[in-house]
Amino acid sequence: MRYQWRLLLFRSYRSSPRSFLSHHSQFQVISNTTRSFSSFLHERFGVGALQQRQCLFALRSPLASSVSRSFSSESAIEEKPPVEAVVIDVFSRLTGKDEIRRELDSNNIVISHELALRVLRELESSPDVAGRFFQWVLEAYPRKLSSKSYNTMLRIFGVNGLVDEFWELVDAMKKKGHGVSANVRDRVGEKFQKDGLESDLEKLKEIFASGSMDNSVDKVCNRVCKIVMKEVWSADVEKQLRDLKLEFKSDLVKMVLEKLDVDPRKALLFFRWIDESGSFKHDEKTYNAMARVLGKEKFLDRFQHIIEEIRSAGYEMEMETYVRVSARFCQTKMIKEAVELFEFAMAGSNTPTPHCCSLLLKKIVTAKKLDMDLFTRTVKAYTGNGSVVPDSMLQHVLKSLRSVDRFGQSNEVLKAMNEGGYVPSGDLQSVIASGLSRKGKKDEANELVNFMEASGNHLDDKAMASLVEGHCDAKDLEEASVCFKKMIGKEGVSYAGYAFEKLVLAYCNSFQARDVYKLFTELVKQNQLKPWHSTYKIMVRNLLMKKVARDGGFEEALSLLPMMKNHGFPPFVDPFMDYLSNSGTSAEAFAFLKAVTSKKFPSNSMVLRVFEAMLKSARHSEAQDLLSMSPSYIRRNAEVLELFNSMKPVKSLEYASSGKLSDKSDVFSFVVMLLELITGQPPVDLRAQDGDYNQLADPRLELNYNHQEMVQMASCAAAAIRHLTRRRPKMSQIVRALEGDMSMDDLSEGTRPGQSKYLRPGSVSSEYNASSYTADMKKFKKLALENKEYQSSEYGGTSEYGLNPSASSSEEMNRGSMKRNPQL
Template sequence: MLRTVLNSKCFNSMLQLAAANSDAAHFWSLVSSMRSKGYGISKTTLQAATESFRSNGMSKDADMIQKAFSAHARNAAVAEACKILRSDADEISKLDKLNELGVEVTDEMVALVVEKVGQFPRQAMVFFYWVEQSAGAGINWGKVYNAMAKIIGREDCIEEFREVLRKMSSKEVGMDKEVYVILIDRFLKRKMFEDAVDLFRFAMGGTEKPSAQDFVFLLKKLVVRDDMDLKLVMSVVRIYQKAGNEVKSSVFDAVIKSLRSVERLGESGRVLKAMEDGGFAPDSTVHGKAVLAMCDAGNLETAHKHLARVEKSGHNLDPLVWSALVQKYSLGDDVDMAVSCFPEMLERRSGNQVGSALEVLVYGLCRKKEAKEAFKVLKDLVLKKDVVPWQSTYKYLIHKLIRQGHLKEAFDVLGLMKSNGFPPYIHPFITHILKSGTVDDALDLLNAMSSKESPSITVYTRLFQGLFKEGRHEIAQQLLSVSPGSVRNHADVLDLFYKMKIEEPAAAAAPVL
């Protein structure tokens, strides 16, 4: 039994019959079968079926067949155009064959062809030239150029891409945000940084300008590249600002974070300078962050120069920034540089604004050298530069001096502390005297506490009680003998020594068990 194979003519005849009988279900089933076999609807069938549907009140099906015919014609044209573009013919021959197609160039056709030949940018360029020559007045050049830009925006045809951008500019056609995002990501992944900046510049001139987030994203990518180009950093900032945007301080926070991620905090100052050259106006807080970042990276000399430069230009950085620089010098191998920072800092700070920096300097000197050296520096700053140390600095230095056996210097610190209006810090002195101090040590403490009047009787009784507790009765007696009469004859002192005399014989008479 022979099997009949239906050709395109048979299908079209069956379509006309189904339409005439108002059998829409059968009609569209046949259309689907025709498509699967690669057949199309003829113009005769289109006209006859449309008239049948409309005469039978089936306007929806009549409209649908019109769309189906148009889609088939478009798809056929797209397929033929792609076939021509993929052939081995030269470019001129391809252009001639495209002209012979005799099809209307529409936005939709362009988008479909470009999508299909997108993996072969050279083929897309031939098609693009043909579109420019053949397109009518009704074509949307924005869609055409954006479709082309998305395809040829790559390193192997970058000159053609730049030509497309020039044509877009001449026709005042902007880049779609979707296309920009795709291209900028592609350029950055392929390390096409200069082209990424050029793309940013072009997009900033259009109606769909890159957002603040796009700006920060590009800036972060530029500062983490292996061979960072500060000119590109400057250009991006300048482009963004010329478009009427403000570069906020938070942008530099994002830059710092990116530099930290690639262990390049030492470049913070150079990056900030490039941003300034691009028009960014950093405030004192931003400059402080740059200095702190460089300090964290150990780039102390550059941090010092940056700090000095910006403060001379009128910025007033947080005292903690100076403290950080001094601390890094102190913890490193150049504590002398930390000392030398102070005169420079005091040129722009009053003496009561450098307490934090002085404290870390004293800590550093005590660790790297000894407490006596720290005392000399502190004493000079207090007496000659009117520096006011923190109370905690005085206390720390007193502890260190006493532990290292520099009791005289510790008493001098107590005097400086009093001159700055702090209450005398006598606890470590008393602890030392009670354990191993001499009568002279006790007198030095009492003299250091004295001003116009003698120390309160409470201090004397505290010393006497402590000495008795430590079993140092002889030292207590010697101290009493050289104390002022007001102390020796005070009721509390007399009572204390009287009790000790009573307890001593009792202790001696106690039976040994």
């Protein structure tokens, strides 16, 4: 029976696993015949045609995207320039065939029929660049130029006034069986008419009217498809096709198959009939068109048959076929079939690009289940013909692993790629080491170290540092310490500074500064490790934290100063100053000064800095103690004495007597100032010891004041200097009383008679006894008289340096009294 293959097409096929890769049939691509038009284009658009460049990226962006983008396994694709814009830029800058090919390959650009059309359409106003692109594709990928491509180039020549080139291309199209489209006729006809080219216009109309050139391939294709799609395939369908009396050419058959893509079964029937009927012998272009139509899940077996026929017939799978079908397989989760297709393509001459391999590997690792067998097969297929795995491929795979939370399987991926001869760069080693340790994958991290050693490629110092840093980030400080010790045991201490600082910082951030101090000193003394200066600073700061310093951290921080000096670093003293000014003792301050001593007691500038820090923080007692512990030449130093003299404490009288501060202390201090205004005298006057308070107002006023206001001020002062803070009025009450909004009786409300009077020695109060008051006043008078403000001869004398009162002054201070009005 004739055409028994028809029965096979309608049989119910059962899927059976078949390998796309045929190890016994590898053939070269049949060379194309030389085009006569090629030499013309090369002469017209070769070197020298770059003189009129235009700003190509200002052209409109194409609507379509590159087919290679459909492979991406990422959720969001980084926005890139349109593929056609990149191609246009390449052909605008470069002229050499080889450099153009290298540039396109570096951008992972595959020239397809659709891409060629888009580029030519964008270059309609740039005939030089368009001609150079058309010439290059004609020589490199002639089958990518269809009738549409030729007509687009023809239109570019015509509308730009390149008449000679237009007719040359028309002749070339005649030989290839391509016709002039109606669009070209109309657009170029208008240009000819506008330019007054009447003879050319008539010639164009005659050619189009003759039908010899626009028995248009598109129209013929539509007639064929209409017959095939109209009814079920039968002898009548075959008769109708024969009655068309067509000469089937490669472009026409390819176009028909592509239009029949909606019904792959009928496309295959047409494909078989046209071959066995003798109407056309299939070539590489039509085989690949049929393969693209059948590359779907439902027609997998027939697709396998077709691609095996391609190889058996001596043809090769086109890159466009691989890209489209592989993308379709990956989109429908047919990862195994995509890998088999990749193996088949890598066995031919049109091998997939590194980008294609990366996309497939990313799809494998992000699948529902990671199949390492498929991953290994893909790597072997890629490296089997001598291709080298680039770092970017592993980088993309690692990124995909992280996106699906499978970074723990990085070692398996690395081993599979290592079998193909790949050795990761130091940066990628660091990425893997850091990723595993950060995830807490302790065993996997150790496995990585062992695997790299076994393969003869030790992890470099940066990778080991990343491993330590990762363990630190995972809060596994013990493992980080062990890993660091291994690192310096293998690599030495020369490059350990970065990793050690990360380790120290991790311990300190976990409030274990004293623990890392032990490790610090051990490694420095036993392993001759030289930490960075910044590492020393981290240690000192954390050891001087208040709680740590009290538990021994201060002494440990001091011990680091000579170690810093031995490593050539200046001592880091700022944290010591902060500590001593806030909570350090005089003994600790003295120990610090001894620690920064080289030959003798530290320089005067360092001593002054310590004293100044303590005095500024009102730690005068500790500063005095430190001064008494210092050598005699420091105690007699004029700068030191001047510093103490200029920074004497100025405290409120309340604080001087009780050592406690409150809002009532502010009231007390305010009325002391008020008394000074009233009397014109300091709060403690050694000359006024007769107990006569009748002349309370300043005599210099000469009674030139409002008597009622003076009484109000004196009453407020008397109420506010009561010994018991709870009996004093609030500041708001003082203000209201002075403004006349509150009576003096209200200000003294709740005060028992006699409570505001001066308590002389011997008198008794249930609230505040005389001995306590007398002792407090002595403390206050000593402080008040030591203040520089009151050290004039008018108020009393001091010793030579003003640091300690003289004997006579001390006696006077003990007898001094504060002015009070017992009548208020």
